[in-house]
Amino acid sequence: MRVLWLCNIMLPAYAKAHGLEHSVREGWLSGCFNRIxxxxxDDREITLGVCFxxxxxxxxxxxxxxxxxxxxxxxxxxxxxxxxxxVENRFHAILDAFKPDVLHIFGTExxxxxxxxxxxxxxxxxxxxxxxxxGRIAEEYMAGIPEEVQKSATLRDKIKEDTLIxxxxxxxxxxxxxxxxxxxxxxxxxxxLFDKTEVSKINPQAHYYPLNETxxxxxxxxxxEEKNAVPHSIFLSQGDYPLKGFHFVLQAMPEILEKYxxxxxxxxxxxxxxxxxxxxxxxxxxxxxxxxxxSLISAGKLKKHVTMVGMLDEEAxxxxxxxxxxxxxASVVENSPNSLGEAxxxxxxxVTAEVGGIPSLATSGKxxxxxxxxxxxxxxxxxxxxxxxxxIAGVYGDNARKRALLTHDADTNxxxxxxxxxxxxxx
Numbered sequence: 404m405r406v407l408w409l410c411n412i413m414l415p416a417y418a419k420a421h422g423l424e425h426s427v428r429e430g431w432l433s434g435c436f437n438r439i440x441x442x443x444x445d446d447r448e449i450t451l452g453v454c455f456x457x458x459x460x461x462x463x464x465x466x467x468x469x470x471x472x473x474x475x476x477x478x479x480x481x482x483x484x485x486x487x488x489x490v491e492n493r494f495h496a497i498l499d500a501f502k503p504d505v506l507h508i509f510g511t512e513x514x515x516x517x518x519x520x521x522x523x524x525x526x527x528x529x530x531x532x533x534x535x536x537x538g539r540i541a542e543e544y545m546a547g548i549p550e551e552v553q554k555s556a557t558l559r560d561k562i563k564e565d566t567l568i569x570x571x572x573x574x575x576x577x578x579x580x581x582x583x584x585x586x587x588x589x590x591x592x593x594x595x596l597f598d599k600t601e602v603s604k605i606n607p608q609a610h611y612y613p614l615n616e617t618x619x620x621x622x623x624x625x626x627x628e629e630k631n632a633v634p635h636s637i638f639l640s641q642g643d644y645p646l647k648g649f650h651f652v653l654q655a656m657p658e659i660l661e662k663y664x665x666x667x668x669x670x671x672x673x674x675x676x677x678x679x680x681x682x683x684x685x686x687x688x689x690x691x692x693x694x695x696x697x698s699l700i701s702a703g704k705l706k707k708h709v710t711m712v713g714m715l716d717e718e719a720x721x722x723x724x725x726x727x728x729x730x731x732x733a734s735v736v737e738n739s740p741n742s743l744g745e746a747x748x749x750x751x752x753x754v755t756a757e758v759g760g761i762p763s764l765a766t767s768g769k770x771x772x773x774x775x776x777x778x779x780x781x782x783x784x785x786x787x788x789x790x791x792x793x794x795i796a797g798v799y800g801d802n803a804r805k806r807a808l809l810t811h812d813a814d815t816n817x818x819x820x821x822x823x824x825x826x827x828x829x830x
Contacts, residue, residue: 407503494522526589538578595760638727640742648733654779750804
């Protein structure tokens, strides 16, 4: 069975073979790759080809490493709203060379997904994996921030042509590409009622295959313990654009601090309120949303209660989870955030907005506490309730870990993927 993957990143296996830097994102892809390649060549059920964005001079064109054929293509990942039809020519050449029985595309968020499906032209043999849902992200993008903030633009926003309104428009365009891509595939993998519903709205004829994801390997080891966590510390895994709800957390903090004066918020990702690791002064790199966040911190007198921890690698992220007293997801829309899955695997107390696919992953009052999206009062109430009842919070964490170990079981998910490939190849 010849299976061609279209990925959004260079797999570590190729990067290591050539001494290149590589992303640690999407570790489950590497996990699946390693399972395929650890089988002796003569015994492999799958002959794998991997197609990935490459910006070097010597484009990999069928190079074989450990029995896997690697193909590169040029893509402007910094402008995922721009469709470049030229890449279709490259995909035609790759498809002619590899001749896949199954085409598996991981994610709809980049235009090369649509380009590959146009080049392939065989919906019955195409499989698209849903990550986020760009169309819904565009609808929810502003997340209730004031209209004057939405319309404002800093020097940085103007120079980069990246105002909040422009950001939303880019997601709208990506949503249009995503919609066409879903109409061109006959098969989809997803893992939540949310993504199944969204796909069925666009292409009710597509066959929907439930398939859970496998998380990064280190999160299967270790267990959160209250004694090792900073008391009353909240971890928000991302907060650099409105959708993630950082502003709602800051609006909730004064109420939380009334009851727990030592409460502290830690936020990972791009530092939008300070210099971070940048060599440029803040006024040159400040975004409109970053300035809004700084204004909320100032108005709430929260400077001593908020720490931006920057971009974290896998191990640092795990340690931040283990050192925090609860994980918080304040997003206004999500499908199945990896940070939630990782927090559940570690058995953390979890407070999350009841949005998107999250109710398919965890149950409020059993594995976490839900609050209404965009409601700072309900957010504060849920956080305080979790801290008011530490024993119950621990039980929620244990339950979350048990559920996540089933949902994200690597063997189960890999075997399920093989079942899907066999079914599509037989069509």
